[in-house]
Amino acid sequence: xxxxxxxxxxxxxxxxxxxQGHVLQADDISSQNAExxxxxxLTSPSQAIGKVLKNSVGAGQVLKQDIxxxxxxxxxxxxxxxxxxxxxxxxxxxxHALNNAEDGQAVKVKTPSGQVVSGTARPDGLVxxxx
Numbered sequence: 001x002x003x004x005x006x007x008x009x010x011x012x013x014x015x016x017x018x019x020q021g022h023v024l025q026a027d028d029i030s031s032q033n034a035e036x037x038x039x040x041x042l043t044s045p046s047q048a049i050g051k052v053l054k055n056s057v058g059a060g061q062v063l064k065q066d067i068x069x070x071x072x073x074x075x076x077x078x079x080x081x082x083x084x085x086x087x088x089x090x091x092x093x094x095x096h097a098l099n100n101a102e103d104g105q106a107v108k109v110k111t112p113s114g115q116v117v118s119g120t121a122r123p124d125g126l127v128x129x130x131x
């Protein structure tokens with residue numbers, strides 16, 4: 001006896017056309033009940049609000065994880081603060097980011113002396129370096 005199972009849930013859709021690089025706001029999205037046919041479809045506004053579109057989308061498009069990314073914590077060319085901490089010491093310096101990076105991603109930074117160091121991007125232009 002063949003069985004066909006369908007799952008219907010409220011999925012997130014766009015209310016209007018949105019351009020690549022747009023940061024999603026609450027008024028950009030709404031919910032619509034639909035059959036869940038693919039993985040990665042977003043069902044909660046908290047999964048989308050504050051995320052950045054990787055591509056332009058049309059009105060009524062279902063939002064999926066693979067078309068969104070977290071906003072960059074550090075952008076290429078940005079002046080950043082370098083922070084190195086260890087047992088009994090803390091050092092701060094500055095430099096310029098050589099690549100874009102989300103919070104927690106690796107970023108390379110060029111210091112005023114020309115040295116290139118690697119660290120972890122944090123919000124507000126902070127880069128943590130492990131000693």
